Amino acid sequence: MVANEFQQKIAVVTGAGRGIGQTVADALRNSGAKVAALDIEFSHAGDHQFLIDVTDSKAVDQTISAVEERLGEIDYLVNVAGILRVGSLLECNDEDWQRTFAVNTTGAFNVCRAVGRRMLPRRRGAIVAVSSNAASVPRIGMGAYAASKAATSHMLKCLGLELAHANIRCNIVAPGSTDTAMQQQLWTEAQGAKNVIAGSAENYRLGIPLQRIASAENIAAVVLFLLSSNAAHITLESILVDGGATLGC
Numbered sequence: 001m002v003a004n005e006f007q008q009k010i011a012v013v014t015g016a017g018r019g020i021g022q023t024v025a026d027a028l029r030n031s032g033a034k035v036a037a038l039d040i041e042f043s044h045a046g047d048h049q050f051l052i053d054v055t056d057s058k059a060v061d062q063t064i065s066a067v068e069e070r071l072g073e074i075d076y077l078v079n080v081a082g083i084l085r086v087g088s089l090l091e092c093n094d095e096d097w098q099r100t101f102a103v104n105t106t107g108a109f110n111v112c113r114a115v116g117r118r119m120l121p122r123r124r125g126a127i128v129a130v131s132s133n134a135a136s137v138p139r140i141g142m143g144a145y146a147a148s149k150a151a152t153s154h155m156l157k158c159l160g161l162e163l164a165h166a167n168i169r170c171n172i173v174a175p176g177s178t179d180t181a182m183q184q185q186l187w188t189e190a191q192g193a194k195n196v197i198a199g200s201a202e203n204y205r206l207g208i209p210l211q212r213i214a215s216a217e218n219i220a221a222v223v224l225f226l227l228s229s230n231a232a233h234i235t236l237e238s239i240l241v242d243g244g245a246t247l248g249c
C-alpha cells in the first residue's frame with residue numbers, strides 16, 4: 001500500500017451508524033480519511049453524520065451533493081447499509097420482500113449511481129459493497145435476503161464493467177456470520193454463536209471451519225484492502241470473508 005494513501009481522502013460509508021459500517025468508517029478515519037457517515041440512525045454522535053434512508057433516491061442525490069459541498073470530491077464509496085428479515089419464502093409478505101430489496105439492492109444502486117456519476121468525469125475512485133456469502137449459497141429462512149444480496153453483487157460487477165475504462169474499481173466483500181446486532185438477532189439462546197460455528201445439518205449449514213464468528217474488524221480490513229492501491233488491479237471481484245463457511249463457493 002502507498003504510505004498514508006487514505007490521508008485527507010473523502011469516503012462515503014452507508015450503514016455507518018453501527019456494526020460493520022461503523023467499524024469501516026472508524027478504520028478509514030484512523031487511516032486519515034474524511035468520512036461521511038450515512039445512516040437512518042446513529043448509535044453514537046460523531047462528525048460528518050448524514051441522516052438518510054438509502055431507499056429514497058432523491059434524498060440520496062441531495063445528500064451526496066451535500067457531502068461534496070462540505071467535505072470535497074468523493075474518492076471512496078462503501079455500501080454497508082442492509083437489513084435481514086428472516087423467514088421462508090412462502091411465508092414472506094409483500095412488505096418484507098419489497099423492503100429487503102429496497103434497502104439491500106435499490107439502496108446500494110441509488111448511492112452507487114449518485115457517487116458513480118461524480119467519479120466518472122474525474123476518472124478516479126473505488127467502490128466496495130458489503131454483500132453476503134448468502135449471495136452465492138442458498139440459505140434456509142433467508143430467501144429474500146439472499147436474493148437481494150445476489151442482485152446487489154451482480155449490479156456492482158456490471159457497474160464495475162461500465163467504470164473500468166475510467167480506472168474506477170468496483171468490488172464486493174461477502175461476509176459470513178459476523179458479530180453484530182444483525183447476527184445476534186439470529187441467536188435465540190446463550191449457545192447461539194456456538195451453534196453457528198458447529199453448523200446445522202437440517203438447515204444445510206456446514207458450520208465455520210475457522211471455528212469462530214468474524215469480527216466487524218475482520219470485514220473492515222478487507223474493505224480497506226479493496227479500496228487501497230494494493231488492490232489496484234482488482235475489479236469485478238468478490239471476496240468471501242466467512243471463515244470457510246461456504247467452502248469458497
Ligand SMILES: NC(=O)c1ccc[n+]([C@@H]2O[C@H](COP(=O)([O-])OP(=O)(O)OC[C@H]3O[C@@H](n4cnc5c(N)ncnc54)[C@H](O)[C@@H]3O)[C@@H](O)[C@H]2O)c1
Nearest residue numbers: 015017018019020040053054081082132177178180182183
Ligand atoms: N452481521 C452478519 O452476520 C452479516 C453477514 C453477512 C453480511 N452482512 C451485511 O453486512 C452489512 C452490515 O451488517 P451489520 O451486521 O453491521 O448490520 P447492522 O444491522 O448492525 O447494521 C446495519 C446498518 O444499516 C443501517 N440501515 C438499515 N436500513 C437503512 C436504510 N434504509 N438507509 C440507511 N441505513 C440503513 C442500519 O441503521 C444499521 O446501522 C449488511 O449489508 C449485512 O447484510 C452482515
